[in-house]
Amino acid sequence: MSGRFALVMAWRESRGNRRRLMLTVTAVSLGVAALVAINSFSADVTASVRSQARSLLGADVELRSRAPFPDSVAAVLDSMSRAGVAVARVTSFASMVLAPRTGVTRLFEIRAVDGGFPFYGAVTTAPPGRWAELATRRGVLVDTAVLVHLDARVGDTVTIGEARFEIAGVVTSSPGEVGLRAALGPRVFLPARYLPDTRLLRFGSLARYRAYLRLPDDAAVQRFLNQHNALFERHRIGRDTAAEREDDLADALGRLARYLGLVGLAALLLGGLGVASAIRVFVRDRIDAAATLRCLGAATRVVFGIYLAQAVALGLAGATLGAALGIAVQALLPLVLRDLLPVDVAMTVHWPAVLTGLAIGTGIAALFALLPLLDLRRVPPLRALRRDFDADPRRRDPLRVGVYAVLAAALVALAMWQAPSRGIGAGFAAAVALTTAILWLIATGLVRATRRWFPTRARYVVRQGIANLFRPQNQTVPVVLAIGFGVFLIATLYVVQRSLLDQLAVDARPDRPNLVLFDIQVDQREGVAALVADRLTAAPSLTPLVPARIAAINGRVVDSILADTTGRGPSRWALRREYRNTYRDTLVASEQLVAGAWWHGVQTRGEPWRVSVEQDLAAELGIGVGDAIRWNVQGVPVDTRVASLRRVDWARFEPNFFVVFEPGVLEAAPQTFVLLARAEDPGRRAELQRDVVVAYPNVSVLDLTDVQRTLDRVLGQVALAIRFMALFSVGSGLVILIGALRASRLQRLREAALLKTLGARGRQIRDILLTEYLTWGSLAALTGVALATLASWMLARWVFEIAVRIPVLGLAGIWGAVCLLTVAVGLGTGREVLRATPLRTLRELSE
Amino acid sequence: MMIIAEHLEQTYRSGDTALTVLRQVDLTVAPEEFVAVMGPSGSGKTTLLGLLAGLDTPTRGTVRLDGHDLNRLSEDARARLRAEKVGFVFQTFQLIPTLTALENVLVPIELRGAAGPAALHRARELLDRVGLAARMDHYPAQLSGGEQQRVGLARAFAGEPRVLFADEPTGSLDAETGATVIDLLVALNRDARTTLMLVTHDPALARRARRVIRLAAGAIVSDTPADTA
Numbered sequence A: 001m002s003g004r005f006a007l008v009m010a011w012r013e014s015r016g017n018r019r020r021l022m023l024t025v026t027a028v029s030l031g032v033a034a035l036v037a038i039n040s041f042s043a044d045v046t047a048s049v050r051s052q053a054r055s056l057l058g059a060d061v062e063l064r065s066r067a068p069f070p071d072s073v074a075a076v077l078d079s080m081s082r083a084g085v086a087v088a089r090v091t092s093f094a095s096m097v098l099a100p101r102t103g104v105t106r107l108f109e110i111r112a113v114d115g116g117f118p119f120y121g122a123v124t125t126a127p128p129g130r131w132a133e134l135a136t137r138r139g140v141l142v143d144t145a146v147l148v149h150l151d152a153r154v155g156d157t158v159t160i161g162e163a164r165f166e167i168a169g170v171v172t173s174s175p176g177e178v179g180l181r182a183a184l185g186p187r188v189f190l191p192a193r194y195l196p197d198t199r200l201l202r203f204g205s206l207a208r209y210r211a212y213l214r215l216p217d218d219a220a221v222q223r224f225l226n227q228h229n230a231l232f233e234r235h236r237i238g239r240d241t242a243a244e245r246e247d248d249l250a251d252a253l254g255r256l257a258r259y260l261g262l263v264g265l266a267a268l269l270l271g272g273l274g275v276a277s278a279i280r281v282f283v284r285d286r287i288d289a290a291a292t293l294r295c296l297g298a299a300t301r302v303v304f305g306i307y308l309a310q311a312v313a314l315g316l317a318g319a320t321l322g323a324a325l326g327i328a329v330q331a332l333l334p335l336v337l338r339d340l341l342p343v344d345v346a347m348t349v350h351w352p353a354v355l356t357g358l359a360i361g362t363g364i365a366a367l368f369a370l371l372p373l374l375d376l377r378r379v380p381p382l383r384a385l386r387r388d389f390d391a392d393p394r395r396r397d398p399l400r401v402g403v404y405a406v407l408a409a410a411l412v413a414l415a416m417w418q419a420p421s422r423g424i425g426a427g428f429a430a431a432v433a434l435t436t437a438i439l440w441l442i443a444t445g446l447v448r449a450t451r452r453w454f455p456t457r458a459r460y461v462v463r464q465g466i467a468n469l470f471r472p473q474n475q476t477v478p479v480v481l482a483i484g485f486g487v488f489l490i491a492t493l494y495v496v497q498r499s500l501l502d503q504l505a506v507d508a509r510p511d512r513p514n515l516v517l518f519d520i521q522v523d524q525r526e527g528v529a530a531l532v533a534d535r536l537t538a539a540p541s542l543t544p545l546v547p548a549r550i551a552a553i554n555g556r557v558v559d560s561i562l563a564d565t566t567g568r569g570p571s572r573w574a575l576r577r578e579y580r581n582t583y584r585d586t587l588v589a590s591e592q593l594v595a596g597a598w599w600h601g602v603q604t605r606g607e608p609w610r611v612s613v614e615q616d617l618a619a620e621l622g623i624g625v626g627d628a629i630r631w632n633v634q635g636v637p638v639d640t641r642v643a644s645l646r647r648v649d650w651a652r653f654e655p656n657f658f659v660v661f662e663p664g665v666l667e668a669a670p671q672t673f674v675l676l677a678r679a680e681d682p683g684r685r686a687e688l689q690r691d692v693v694v695a696y697p698n699v700s701v702l703d704l705t706d707v708q709r710t711l712d713r714v715l716g717q718v719a720l721a722i723r724f725m726a727l728f729s730v731g732s733g734l735v736i737l738i739g740a741l742r743a744s745r746l747q748r749l750r751e752a753a754l755l756k757t758l759g760a761r762g763r764q765i766r767d768i769l770l771t772e773y774l775t776w777g778s779l780a781a782l783t784g785v786a787l788a789t790l791a792s793w794m795l796a797r798w799v800f801e802i803a804v805r806i807p808v809l810g811l812a813g814i815w816g817a818v819c820l821l822t823v824a825v826g827l828g829t830g831r832e833v834l835r836a837t838p839l840r841t842l843r844e845l846s847e
Numbered sequence B: 001m002m003i004i005a006e007h008l009e010q011t012y013r014s015g016d017t018a019l020t021v022l023r024q025v026d027l028t029v030a031p032e033e034f035v036a037v038m039g040p041s042g043s044g045k046t047t048l049l050g051l052l053a054g055l056d057t058p059t060r061g062t063v064r065l066d067g068h069d070l071n072r073l074s075e076d077a078r079a080r081l082r083a084e085k086v087g088f089v090f091q092t093f094q095l096i097p098t099l100t101a102l103e104n105v106l107v108p109i110e111l112r113g114a115a116g117p118a119a120l121h122r123a124r125e126l127l128d129r130v131g132l133a134a135r136m137d138h139y140p141a142q143l144s145g146g147e148q149q150r151v152g153l154a155r156a157f158a159g160e161p162r163v164l165f166a167d168e169p170t171g172s173l174d175a176e177t178g179a180t181v182i183d184l185l186v187a188l189n190r191d192a193r194t195t196l197m198l199v200t201h202d203p204a205l206a207r208r209a210r211r212v213i214r215l216a217a218g219a220i221v222s223d224t225p226a227d228t229a
């Protein structure tokens, strides 16, 4: 009956501690909440994607090409149309749009749409019903952002190229689109029949051509694609079906959710650490009781069972609380991720996710509790008689090793289960172990250093406050580690985001251009250059762009290389894409030679022309210095030899090129020009854009400060989502802090009472507490920031390949916030200590 | 007079029930007097000590400590008064676990903001006096009960108090160790000429006092010179 006895005793034993212990287990709750929320939400999103699949694409099949559809493809589409299949075409490109009333001009995406697209899902407009009216009315619909940028309103006229249109309304939502989309690249929707009026699509214009079909069923879709497969392949026409789009999207969102889930898992593991350190304190309080039970004849197993049962029950309670919280958070997630989601998400409670969360939470709590609980197995009964009789600490407990092994296995298994792939899971587990180890090292190092370089000359209250960190049974290291982990997540995110934005900042760098003019035709280049030079002091620089495709590599034609299906050949993408090459006689600032030599002097007649290839592309193509490439430049073959490889810093807003030709060969080829300029004053930039668009309607001007703002927003959105998940770790850290403060409550009360008895004033007690919490916060912040600096440096260097910029002021801000938070939490839970009556010292109050 | 207590009454209320722990206590203690307080457990000895030291406020009555009316002082003012004039020795030693023996002794001085080389010297001397010169840098956990109480004595005298309250200072010690502690306490007190109020159950110890007050059920039942006790 020892099992029953253990359970009954467990229940009785927990009396009076339940409240305090409950706080401990909420450390697991937050992690469980994060997991339940993100996994339930993920299931919601998948279900929504499945149910809204066809409207994601708006059709059953999409065909797309970077060049106008050739006649053979157009003929197929026409015949489908004659056979009664709904066919719609959408052409999109970038162009300047001018609002004459306000005089503002800006680059937008133009979408020329026809034929009742989309076939599934509805585009909603304000005023309503305007989408359908486009079929009969000469007008355009715009994203809201267009009106904002142009300072225009519905009913105004806009100039696009050489035509004028009335703004008929605003598109408020279109199916299958991410909320952020309309704000990032605002669009103007134009009936396709008016496209020729604009006279915008000229040589070298970057445009995307798409055709959409509505077919009766999946079988018809497959038949259509199979029948024309060869034709589409030949003309490099991409295909997408509603089913594929559905799968891709479900996959992508699933991956996103799984990544976010990893952040939640980190919070849970942190909570586990919190449980371990709280249970350790609990066990120390319980050693005497355990010894008494042993004296009275309880077996080790039973004593251990009594406390293990309590730990499991607590874990279950914490996990239950967490699961409930998770369901609430699940309802909140669509708001956080709103702008990143292409579908409306309906919320349902997913019991598998909830139950898994419960099981994982309870398991983690129990496992982490086991570590300190094992000590109870070794309590000698003699302790009940002689207080100072301790277990021999040198005796190794083989079970302890077992628990560590199970913990490690659980970590790896959980990470693999939650991560998008096994590799990422294993990497995550390793990263968690490493991060914890480093954080632990930093935390113990800092705590030791504080003790070692104790400010012996400081005021008494300061010394006493710092000494408190080292009180017996202190939890300084776990708390510093827990809060440090939260700080680490937040600070890393912050530093990386800052570094990315910094890298792209055009404002702050006077040497970088902030205006890009492109699609400049050969006969316009002098005029445009003169116009720009006239308005800006600096001389603009023109860069030629020559479209070309690869015809052959080292004598093998592309089609034959592609036909080789051994799978080790160069990538399809690299072989088939249209390159936009340039020619010049010098390297530019964003380039660095890594192999071969740059050209000097003129090439000997009859030899192949020299080109320089970007190193990653060279790797994709499987070529190096000395290899031969034959180019197809608008139908004319040009033979070249790779003379050098370059590294390119793509992160700059400058025209960078995969392939640079030596001067002398491409000058006569059909080409367009890009012009870079810089104007500090926004008014100047606006003026220049207007003048250019009036004189040269086909030339587009990109204001890089706008692009930067847009990137800011995207990064901000993504960072927001991650930060939201990171908050769970911060929360766990806080719970651990509160738990530690509660655990030392009795000691604090006694000490405060004693000091008051000896004559300490309220302010002195408060200063002692303040010092203690400030030191605590500082150590935690320092721990987190130190590791964050290291991690962001590594991320910046190896993942993003950018220079890391440590925002000292921002980090100092984080530091301050953490100190403030720690002090607030400390003083919040410490009011009782400040009010402790001195009489307590004389009366040995026990609780 | 060092201590003048008039009509002291203390009533603890918990819910509806009120418990009168001290009633009608009148008491004066002259400077440098050595008073022992005796009485059965629960008779109100600790409560009385607490009121005299201003650790609590009486339900009724007044206490004057070295001329200050405690009822008129704020809690912080009473604390300052204690820091300057009062020393304590506790039954359970009450050392601060995070401080070394020497640092514990320094606490009353530092609370007064009077730390300095002189204070340090005095603290060392006191520890030497109680026989712990070699243990100054040890933490309480590293000391035996008797040693901890000797640190407690050193701390009690460190601030050069005018009054010393000791609440069963040997209550947690075995007889032999307790005797050593008492010898030290009496000796230190004689040298420092401190007023001493000592709560004890030990008749032998009480006999060393000049005067013995007996409490029973919250009231003084006898107040006599030690020899007749």
Ligand SMILES: Nc1ncnc2c1ncn2[C@@H]1O[C@H](COP(=O)(O)OP(=O)(O)O)[C@@H](O)[C@H]1O
Binding pocket: A843, B012, B013, B014, B019, B021, B039, B040, B041, B042, B043, B044, B045, B046, B047, B048
């Ligand atoms: N805060 C309190 N509330 C209620 N009763 C108290 C309180 N403090 C002490 N008492 C009671 O007052 C009585 C006297 O206590 P105390 O002065 O500690 O006695 P002694 O020190 O003589 O043993 C005891 O019965 C005790 O239970």
Ligand SMILES: [Mg+2]
Binding pocket: B045, B046, B047, B167
């Ligand atoms: Mg008492």
